[in-house]
Amino acid sequence: MAKKNIKSKKSTAPLPSDHTVDDGHDHDHDEHDHGSESSSIWRTYAPVGFSLLLLLSGLALEYWLQAGWFAGWVRLAWYLVAYAPVGFPVIWKGIQAALKGDIFTEFLLMGIATVGAFAIGEYPEGVAVMLFYAIGELFQDAAVNRAKRNIKALLDVRPDQATVLQDGQPVTVKPDTVNVGDTIRVKPGERVPLDGTLSGKSGAAFDTAALTGESKPRMIAAGETVLAGMVSAESVVEVKVTKPFGESSIARILELVQNATARKAPTELFIRKFARVYTPIVVLLAVLLVVVPYFVAPDYVFRDWLYRALIFLVISCPCALVISIPLGYFGGIGAASRQGILFKGSNFLDLMTKVNTVVMDKTGTLTHGVFKVQKIESEGVEKNELLLLAAALEQHSTHPVAKAMLKYADKQKIDWKKAAVTEIKEIAGHGLTGQVNGKPVIVGNTKLLEKFKVTYPPALDAEVDTIAVVSVGGKYAGFVTIADEIKPDAADTVKRLHAAGIREIVMLSGDKDSVVQKVIGALGIEQGFGDLLPEGKVERVEALKRDNPARVIAFMGDGLNDAPVLAVADVGIAMGGLGSDAAIETADVIIQNDEPSKAATAIAIGRMTRKVVWQNIGFAFGVKVVVLALGAGGLATMWEAVFADVGVAFLAILNAVRIQRTKF
Numbered sequence: 001m002a003k004k005n006i007k008s009k010k011s012t013a014p015l016p017s018d019h020t021v022d023d024g025h026d027h028d029h030d031e032h033d034h035g036s037e038s039s040s041i042w043r044t045y046a047p048v049g050f051s052l053l054l055l056l057s058g059l060a061l062e063y064w065l066q067a068g069w070f071a072g073w074v075r076l077a078w079y080l081v082a083y084a085p086v087g088f089p090v091i092w093k094g095i096q097a098a099l100k101g102d103i104f105t106e107f108l109l110m111g112i113a114t115v116g117a118f119a120i121g122e123y124p125e126g127v128a129v130m131l132f133y134a135i136g137e138l139f140q141d142a143a144v145n146r147a148k149r150n151i152k153a154l155l156d157v158r159p160d161q162a163t164v165l166q167d168g169q170p171v172t173v174k175p176d177t178v179n180v181g182d183t184i185r186v187k188p189g190e191r192v193p194l195d196g197t198l199s200g201k202s203g204a205a206f207d208t209a210a211l212t213g214e215s216k217p218r219m220i221a222a223g224e225t226v227l228a229g230m231v232s233a234e235s236v237v238e239v240k241v242t243k244p245f246g247e248s249s250i251a252r253i254l255e256l257v258q259n260a261t262a263r264k265a266p267t268e269l270f271i272r273k274f275a276r277v278y279t280p281i282v283v284l285l286a287v288l289l290v291v292v293p294y295f296v297a298p299d300y301v302f303r304d305w306l307y308r309a310l311i312f313l314v315i316s317c318p319c320a321l322v323i324s325i326p327l328g329y330f331g332g333i334g335a336a337s338r339q340g341i342l343f344k345g346s347n348f349l350d351l352m353t354k355v356n357t358v359v360m361d362k363t364g365t366l367t368h369g370v371f372k373v374q375k376i377e378s379e380g381v382e383k384n385e386l387l388l389l390a391a392a393l394e395q396h397s398t399h400p401v402a403k404a405m406l407k408y409a410d411k412q413k414i415d416w417k418k419a420a421v422t423e424i425k426e427i428a429g430h431g432l433t434g435q436v437n438g439k440p441v442i443v444g445n446t447k448l449l450e451k452f453k454v455t456y457p458p459a460l461d462a463e464v465d466t467i468a469v470v471s472v473g474g475k476y477a478g479f480v481t482i483a484d485e486i487k488p489d490a491a492d493t494v495k496r497l498h499a500a501g502i503r504e505i506v507m508l509s510g511d512k513d514s515v516v517q518k519v520i521g522a523l524g525i526e527q528g529f530g531d532l533l534p535e536g537k538v539e540r541v542e543a544l545k546r547d548n549p550a551r552v553i554a555f556m557g558d559g560l561n562d563a564p565v566l567a568v569a570d571v572g573i574a575m576g577g578l579g580s581d582a583a584i585e586t587a588d589v590i591i592q593n594d595e596p597s598k599a600a601t602a603i604a605i606g607r608m609t610r611k612v613v614w615q616n617i618g619f620a621f622g623v624k625v626v627v628l629a630l631g632a633g634g635l636a637t638m639w640e641a642v643f644a645d646v647g648v649a650f651l652a653i654l655n656a657v658r659i660q661r662t663k664f
Contacts, residue, residue, distance in 0.1 A: 047085030054082035079123035087130040104279035125638035132646040162193040196239035205233035311631040314641035331659035332609030340592040352606035361557035362509035367484040373408035378478035392419035442471040489597040496600035
């Protein structure tokens, strides 16, 4: 699969269709806005209702009541008035498109067919074509709005004000005027306007549904990251701003979602090109359907063959394809958004259906990326005493192992802060030595104990997890193992990917190989490689491609070091909650809640979308071919033509809406 290696900023140009994604301009809805909305609804539905009323009344007068006065100019005027509200806008669109050089559109087909129907006296059928087309447009609008609802909901989570503390006093300002380093205050139920870190000494609960789709409140500790769009669940909190408004998580998400539909799937692009070629061919065939029989049919009647040609034009209108296929992809992007999955384009929805190999990072993707104490063993001293001595010495280190040990000691209520620590020495790559409460203490790897000629159990050399060995008074006293925790849904991720037909799952990690082998064994992953630098991950993915060019590879990662391999993979999937900006910018699919199992959900949504799109293509072409043959043979009327056009479009729209209603 060919794929770009350099991913640029996405264009914010409007979409090439009548239905673009709202870009969330102004969300202040006052009384005037509500009045405008009511007026807009009236303008939308009134013309259709008026035409429908006149058409039904005209049919009743003509065929049921058989009113004698309803004939000649009265009948023509009646149906012209019924035609005007729904027909003239379509004809005007055709004229506008023609002036721009786009002559052969569905508007042209509808215009020729209905004007022709009036020319041969088939007034009700001329009105019906435009009326049902307008009704189909209303259903289309409703379906598009439903598809966009989850996406547009994101626009409403962008806060329009922030409360900044200036000299200890709260001041309300626009979020884009807040500077990095400022402290903002957020009340219960309010949205956090900018990214930052939680101030204070205690944690707080936040509703993260807008960003992750997760309804359960999340506890965030003091000093940890708080993202724009989160809602303070139950307390007043203060947040120190770390990013300007334009670079906040919610602003980045909005940009991704607003531009998602600009990148079209190959099927969608093909249908658009097909419609441009198809329409002039249809017009030519309609002309031939009128002209050729004049030379071959013995009982040629111009009116009859013109009527057949008009039916042919209505039937062949590509509305069902032009409407339902983009709507299907739009629905897929909307359904994914509701699941906390952001596709950067409908082309990636298509590509996800072809993935047969998934390559994963370990730390931060399948594991939490946070080290925790797993086991403590002591010899000759109590476990609490061992932990106190080790923690007191480790407080002078910035290593993640040291931080994990201190956090665990605090959890166990070990008061290591009161210990007297002197003569501290850090030996790079080995550990620390020093005096704790007058006792000589060594904390580090087994090489450090060897350096000081301290005997320890040989079995420690085979320990898979990261290990901190402790010596007290020159004697081995025990050890502490520290490891990253596997995410709760990691095993389910592997099972679901296998169930989805993914043939190979590979883990690539910068962690030591023994840890990687332990994790893949626990999760049932086929193969894994550790001790890899970023370029090593790229080499492994490229080797997989060379080994079997039929592989379509998706890579899942979260860190800055994953950005190169995310760009090389056919589909890059980034963890968007805690992932680095570089990974999120480079990836094609963003998982907002950091759950790796969402990759399987993304594949399911992609497959469902593709299935619906091809169902619509097959259904639309099938019905049109049958009714076209009937129309050309004089066996179909304009009413069948209306069904073959508008009816098929309506059914295709309903089919596309199924994506929104499916539970993945």
